[in-house]
Each structure stands twice: as structure tokens, then as C-alpha cells.
Amino acid sequence: xxxxxxxxxxxxxxxxxxxxxxxxxxxxxxxxxxxxxxxxxxxxxxxxxxxxxxxxxxxxxxxxxxxxxxxxxxxxxxxxxxxxxxxxxxxxxxxxxxxxxxxxxxxxxxxxxxxxxxxxxxxxxxxxxxxxxxxxxxxxxxxxxxxxxxxxxxxxxxxxxxxxxxxxxxxxxxxxxxxxxxxxxxxxxxxxxxxxxxxxxxxxxxxxxxxxxxxxxxxxxxxxxxxxxxxxxxxxxxxxxxxxxxxxxxxxxxxxxxxxxxxxxxxxxxxxxxxxxxxxxxxxxxxxxxxxxxxxxxxxxxxxxxxxxxxxxxxxxxxxxxxxxxxxxxxxxxxxxxxxxxxxxxxxxxxxxxxxxxxxxxxxxxxxxxxxxxxxxxxxxxxxxxxxxxxxxxxxxxxxxxxxxxxxxxxxxxxxxxxxxxxxxxxxxxxxxxxxxxxxxxxxxxxxxxxxxxxxxxxxxxxxxxxxxxxxxxxxxxxxxxxxxxxxxxxxxxxxxxxxxxxxxxxxxxxxxxxxxxxxxxxxxxxxxxxxxxxxxxxxxxxxxxxxxxxxxxxxxx
Amino acid sequence: xxxxxxxxxxxxxxxxxxxxxxxxxxxxxxxxxxxxxxxxxxxxxxxxxxxxxxxxxxxxxxxxxxxxxxxxxxxxxxxxxxxxxxxxxxxxxxxxxxxxxxxxxxxxxxxxxxxxxxxxxxxxxxxxxxxxxxxxxxxxxxxxxxxxxxxxxxxxxxxxxxxxxxxxxxxxxxxxxxxxxxxxxxxxxxxxxxxxxxxxxxxxxxxxxxxxxxxxxxxxxxxxxxxxxxxxxxxxxxxxxxxxxxxxxxxxxxxxxxxxxxxxxxxxxxxxxxxxxxxxxxxxxxxxxxxxxxxxxxxxxxxxxxxxxxxxxxxxxxxxxxxxxxxxxxxxxxxxxxxxxxxxxxxxxxxxxxxxxxxxxxxx
Numbered sequence: 001x002x003x004x005x006x007x008x009x010x011x012x013x014x015x016x017x018x019x020x021x022x023x024x025x026x027x028x029x030x031x032x033x034x035x036x037x038x039x040x041x042x043x044x045x046x047x048x049x050x051x052x053x054x055x056x057x058x059x060x061x062x063x064x065x066x067x068x069x070x071x072x073x074x075x076x077x078x079x080x081x082x083x084x085x086x087x088x089x090x091x092x093x094x095x096x097x098x099x100x101x102x103x104x105x106x107x108x109x110x111x112x113x114x115x116x117x118x119x120x121x122x123x124x125x126x127x128x129x130x131x132x133x134x135x136x137x138x139x140x141x142x143x144x145x146x147x148x149x150x151x152x153x154x155x156x157x158x159x160x161x162x163x164x165x166x167x168x169x170x171x172x173x174x175x176x177x178x179x180x181x182x183x184x185x186x187x188x189x190x191x192x193x194x195x196x197x198x199x200x201x202x203x204x205x206x207x208x209x210x211x212x213x214x215x216x217x218x219x220x221x222x223x224x225x226x227x228x229x230x231x232x233x234x235x236x237x238x239x240x241x242x243x244x245x246x247x248x249x250x251x252x253x254x255x256x257x258x259x260x261x262x263x264x265x266x267x268x269x270x271x272x273x274x275x276x277x278x279x280x281x282x283x284x285x286x287x288x289x290x291x292x293x294x295x296x297x298x299x300x301x302x303x304x305x306x307x308x309x310x311x312x313x314x315x316x317x318x319x320x321x322x323x324x325x326x327x328x329x330x331x332x333x334x335x336x337x338x339x340x341x342x343x344x345x346x347x348x349x350x351x352x353x354x355x356x357x358x359x360x361x362x363x364x365x366x367x368x369x370x371x372x373x374x375x376x377x378x379x380x381x382x383x384x385x386x387x388x389x390x391x392x393x394x395x396x397x398x399x400x401x402x403x404x405x406x407x408x409x410x411x412x413x414x415x416x417x418x419x420x421x422x423x424x425x426x427x428x429x430x431x432x433x434x435x436x437x438x439x440x441x442x443x444x445x446x447x448x449x450x451x452x453x454x455x456x457x458x459x460x461x462x463x464x465x466x467x468x469x470x471x472x473x474x475x476x477x478x479x480x481x482x483x484x485x486x487x488x489x490x491x492x493x494x495x496x497x498x499x500x501x502x503x504x505x506x507x508x509x510x511x512x513x514x515x516x517x518x519x520x521x522x523x524x525x526x527x528x529x530x531x532x533x534x535x536x537x538x539x540x541x542x543x544x545x546x547x548x549x550x551x552x553x554x555x556x557x558x
Numbered sequence: 559x560x561x562x563x564x565x566x567x568x569x570x571x572x573x574x575x576x577x578x579x580x581x582x583x584x585x586x587x588x589x590x591x592x593x594x595x596x597x598x599x600x601x602x603x604x605x606x607x608x609x610x611x612x613x614x615x616x617x618x619x620x621x622x623x624x625x626x627x628x629x630x631x632x633x634x635x636x637x638x639x640x641x642x643x644x645x646x647x648x649x650x651x652x653x654x655x656x657x658x659x660x661x662x663x664x665x666x667x668x669x670x671x672x673x674x675x676x677x678x679x680x681x682x683x684x685x686x687x688x689x690x691x692x693x694x695x696x697x698x699x700x701x702x703x704x705x706x707x708x709x710x711x712x713x714x715x716x717x718x719x720x721x722x723x724x725x726x727x728x729x730x731x732x733x734x735x736x737x738x739x740x741x742x743x744x745x746x747x748x749x750x751x752x753x754x755x756x757x758x759x760x761x762x763x764x765x766x767x768x769x770x771x772x773x774x775x776x777x778x779x780x781x782x783x784x785x786x787x788x789x790x791x792x793x794x795x796x797x798x799x800x801x802x803x804x805x806x807x808x809x810x811x812x813x814x815x816x817x818x819x820x821x822x823x824x825x826x827x828x829x830x831x832x833x834x835x836x837x838x839x840x841x842x843x844x845x846x847x848x849x850x851x852x853x854x855x856x857x858x859x860x861x862x863x864x865x866x867x868x869x870x871x872x873x874x875x876x877x878x879x880x881x882x883x884x885x886x887x888x889x890x891x892x893x894x895x896x897x898x899x900x901x902x903x904x905x906x907x908x909x910x911x912x913x914x915x916x917x918x919x920x921x922x
Binding site: 012013447449450452453454455456457458459460461463467468471472549552553556557 | 616617618635637638639641643644645647648649650651652653654655664665668669694695696698699712713716
């Protein structure tokens, strides 16, 4: 009865109805259908009829079994080390008041916005066969094997600890320092206060970030592709099955094995852990009061943070330096040849990548905002399902998405293989969840009464959205645009399955250079890419200031 | 007389937050009407369903059952933007990205009025609420009281058939609230907009309304003018919720059409007024409601009840006493206390009740 009334209401607002239908259809076609296709193909080893022989093979043959357990082992290790590092870093910044907080925080965000395999590239430049440290400094006296588990552990930890750091920073900030002060006034030592008050209160954040980093490591494709050596992981194994051996059912099966743990991690994190949290993260962080720690504690935390940031700088600096060398490991004389190559031969890659990312970004942003609005503000049957679907690609590893698009859109009526559109679609729907999440978060901060007031004053739902909601969501919208643009520019795991001769991407070019051992060239490509990202960042800040109402109010005050 | 706004057997059921299967009847079959130009308040403790009722009238919630009529038209299926209502929100809900002028003009723009007419109306309304010269400010630059006025101006500029006010003064501090209460009263006397006003503050309800609808647990307990609600509460809840009250056990000795004789447990008798059409019967057990401000100290021989003083609080314009009697502790309020010789703590006193301060409700 109630549902019926909801439908009746929506029926009276045709624009709203159209938006709901549009979002639902798009999510079904471009999110559900490709993933379903992967599952479907894994049950069809011979192309017709269904059976489980693929999965039987995956669990009995050692060649197939290894990647699954390798991925799990790597994921668990990276998550554990990454969270530990992230926690120490977050604690240093929020609770120890180390000097240079802004600097440390900025440095920690490098790995998030840079192309996914720059760190792996740096690792090869430093520790590879012609590595600067292994070859030049140690002259091969110490045998470091960078290809394999240990190399991946170091590289992925560096790449993904910032995720843990950001989550934990938020959690630690929202713990009221008064609780720690209360503990101290009740005669607990600082050490005891940490273990009995601060640590238990941050536990939900620790578990959440562990699961996040675990998923990221499981889904990582760029780093293992160039660094895994004989240590096969699921994402790369699935890729090689499909593009190397053309065994689509087996590749699909491996992708499904990759999908299951990441989906579990995602849903546990989202629907179970989020309810366990002691603190509402949405609230304002309490005023930053810091109990001044002893000189020694401060010195230790500063040193540890400096060491960590030092490694980040070493890695990124090495790639930067490498981009100006003639032939890494052999001839380190400086040259601009690599950049000349990038802007000459590589200019096609640059143009294509920029073009595709620029097209995809606004679509993803607008669709994300519309979805967020519907989910957070409108009552309609299946609202929760739409929300879950829109966030799903967040949890689905790029490899699975890529295989899905490859399988789903190679026949009529959706014959998209080889077109620019398929790449754009991958970008739009893969980065949609961030827009949805940002939008929903922004909406939850806007008093719903503000929109009700607009309706009450005679505006339609549609007009309310454009006049009231959209301007208030602008900051979230631009943040989503930035994220989508950066991620599209640096994407590899999903798009590698759908790129064609016609449309090429910088990331693919970098991989090509690495495979040809043209490390200096790869480094130059990487830095050009980083340059684009930095320009986008400044552009975004400028546009945000131009359009944000807070900025207008600030100017009106002045 | 036909009502301008009429609510019939309205029910609103929400899904409970605690468990999926259970439901909450926030509004449980209420009916009332508002005459044209009248201001009525929905008064009750939090969770009584008053705000939900208002939101149902405004179109922000869909009724589970029942009907809402405005000016003879059933509006159940009209969305808020189609209803002839304007709402003043508890949080004001001012658009933070628009200036005061833009906020007030917003609704008129939705009506597609020509821009010079919009300008005239907005400036007129700004004058009505006393906010001239602030039209270029953003809400973030205004004080709480000013924001409140903008919210009000934004609603009345629409010349709604019905103005809905959801605890509009609850976010103001005590002093400003009092001031705005008086201003709202003046404004309502002047503009005579048919209004429904939600509040949990009985003083606000008493000051502003033509009639008060007292609600509890999703149901209406009493609808009456402020004077009659105070004078003739229909049950113990209303008597206790509106104003202060002492409750004494007693019995009806005699009844007449509009009054009765009460017999207290100590055998003392007193007369009390009753509303016309009451249904009290001789011998019935009742609760006697005695308002603290209608009790005076006297000799024991002339007293309705005797006791001794256990506390005394002096607040300037009034003094309040607690007197322990064999019926429990009673509160006594004396105005202009400096003019009287008042008892001190532990003193034995007699209390006498003025007839207008006594009401009778059914024993529960």
C-alpha cells in the first residue's frame, strides 16, 4: 500500500521518474550485466552448456591454484603492514603534533594521485638488475630479488598505506581528546591511556582500513604486472589467460575468484563495520587539542614519519631523475630525449588519453550527483538496491570489470569493442561510486528542510535540484570530477582489456616501455602524466573557487 | 461553520527504526479543523505527533489513512509545491548560497511573477518583518533572530492560504524568543493568515493561538481556546501539561449544569465551575485540580487543607512554596510577595483555594 503511494507520487513527477529509470537502466547494463557475463562465461568452458569444470580445474591444478593463494597472502600482508604504517603516521599527525604536518600529509597523498605503477617502476630503477642501489652502489654484492612477493609487499604497502592513513586520520580526529584527558586524570599513564582508550576507539577504523587496503592489494594490476616475476597473482593471471592464451572461461573463473574476497571485504566493511563504529564520522571533528607529548616521543614519531616520507621521495625522485637519463643502469648522462620522445611519438597517446578522460569526467560526475540525489533524498521502491549497485564497481577489481566489458559488449546490439565509447564507459562507471559517495555525504550535511522549503515555495523536484541542491553539492561535484579525471588518466587494470589500436592510453604506453626495458622512457611518460594530474588539480581548485557559494559568501563578507 | 482547513481521521504509520517488522503510529486517527484567519497551535510533548501532522498538511509526508482538505479541496495527492501552504521550518532552512533577497524572491520566481513585482513584494515583506537594508546579506551573515525573520518573510511573501510554522522560535535564546513571540502575535493580528503552529512550549501556545490542539501519543486530547484549556482541562494530562497543577482526590457532592460541589477526603467541601455539557455524576470519584497561583495562606479554621511549609523559593516577582499536607506536597505561588507577610519553613499553615483556580477531571 505504502509502496503503491510512493509510486503514485513519483508518477506525478515525470522528470524524477525519468531520472530513476535512467539510472537503474544504466546501472543494470553497465554494472551488473558485464559482471554477470564474466560469471556466465566461467561456467561455459566449451562455449555451450553449463558446468563447473573450470572451477574444478582452478582448485585442483597447481598452476591455477597458486595465484589465488598468492593473492590472498599478498593482500593480507600488505593490509597488515599498510595499516600499521598508516596508523603510526596518522597518530603522529593527529596526536603527537609532529612538526611539518602539512608537508607530511601532502607527501603521503603522492601515491594516491600518481599512476599506479610509478612505485613499481622506481623499485626496478633502484633494486632491479640494473638498479641504482643493487648495481651501482652495491655492485651486485648483495643479491636483492625485487621481482616477487617481497618486492610487491614493499611497493604495494607504499602505494596503499595512504588509504589507511586517511581513514585513520579521520577516525583519530573524531576521538574527543577529552576522553584521553579523562583517562589521564584518572591516573592512567599515557601508555595505558593509548591501549585502553585511544586504540580501542580507533579499532573500527583499523578494521575498515585493513579491509580497504586488502581489497586494493587484491585488485592491484599495474604493480604485479611489472614486478610479480614468478609470483603469480589473480589479476595478472586472469589477464594472461585471456589476452595471452585466449582461454576466456579460465580467465573469467580466475576473475570470479578475485571478485569474491574483494566483494566480501567491501560488504563487511560497509554494512557491518560501519554500524560497529563508536563515533559518527559525519560530525565535525572536535577542536584539535593535543596533549603535548614528551620530547622523546615526539622525536621518535618525527623520525619514523620522516623516514617514511623519505622513502616516498626517494622513489618518486628516482623516477624523476630516471626520466632524464640516457639508458638507466648503463649511461646515466642527462638528456631531454625521453621527453622529446613522449611529446613526439607519444603525443598520440597523450591526446587520446586526455580526450577520453575529458569526455568521461563530466558524465561520471553528473551521473554520480544524480544518483546520490536520488538515493539520499528521494523515496522510491528499490532505493537501497540502486545505492548498492552504484557503489558496486568500487568493490569490483578493475580486471573483472575489464573482462566483463570485453565479453559483454562485443556483439549486437551493444557492439562497442574497439570504440572510444567503451573506454569512456569504463571510466564513467568505474569511478561513479566516488561521485555517489561524495554526493551522498554532501547531501547528508545539507538539512533536508532546505529542499523541503524549496518544494514548499512552489518549485518542482527538478527545479529544486538545479537551483538548491546542485549549487550546494558543487564542492562534492568538483571533487568527484577531479577524482574521475585523475583515475581515468592513470587507469590500467580495466581499460587494458578494451583498448584498441585506434585508441591508446599513456598507461599502456608506460607498460610497453617497461616491457621493452625502456625504463627512462617509462619514467618520462609517468612524469608527463603526473604533470597533467597536477595541472588538473590546480585547475580544479580555481574552478571550485569560482563556483562555490562558500567562496562567494567569503567575498561578500570581505 | 465550515472549516478552511480540515483534517479527517489522519493516520501516519512509520516503519520503526528499532526493528524492521514493527511500526510506529506517529499520528493515530486525528481530526480537527481550522477556520479562515485563525491561528491554531498543535501542542504536546516531543513525540506526540504534532510535527508529523504539520508535515502531512504541508505535503512532506504521505498519509497512511485519512484526508486533508484546504479550502474545500482534497490535497492528499498534491506534492508540497502544488499545495497552497508555506512552511516556516524549525531549522529555518534558509538557502545558504542565496542572499536574503534571493531567498525571499525564490518562491515568487517559482510562481513566475514579473521581476519588478517580485522586487516590490520582497521589499514590502522585508519591511513587515523589520529587515530593511539586509537584503544583500547571506544567511551566514545574520544573527539567529534575523534568520528567523527571513524564514518567516520567505513564507508569508507567498501569501499562502495556510501558513505552517514548525517550532519557529525553538532555536532562539529565551529573551529573543519572548520578543519574537510578541512580534508574531502582532503580525498575526495584522495579517490574519490562517496558520497552524507547532510547539511544545505551552506559553507560546497560550500567547499566540485562537485555539489550542493538545496532542499526546498521536492522538488529540483536547481542542479549545487557551482560556478554556486552562480553566477546564479534560484530563489529568492536559491539566498537568498546561500550567502547573496540584492534584487532590475527591468526590462529587452535588452537580448543577455548570458547576458542582466537591467533597475532599478530609471532609471539606468546595464549589467549582464545570464546562457546559459535562458528564460528572454525584458520588463519582474525581481529581481536583488546584492551580498554585489560586491558593492563598489563611488561618487553619478557614482552610481547605492544612500542612507545613517545607521549602520556599523567592524569584523576585513571585514566591513559590512547597507545603506538605496529608494529600501529598502542594505547590503554592504568591505574586507580589513583598506586599505580604509570608510563612517561613516548618511553619504550620492553612491553604484556601480560590474558586477560579479549581478544576475537576476524571480520576484515572
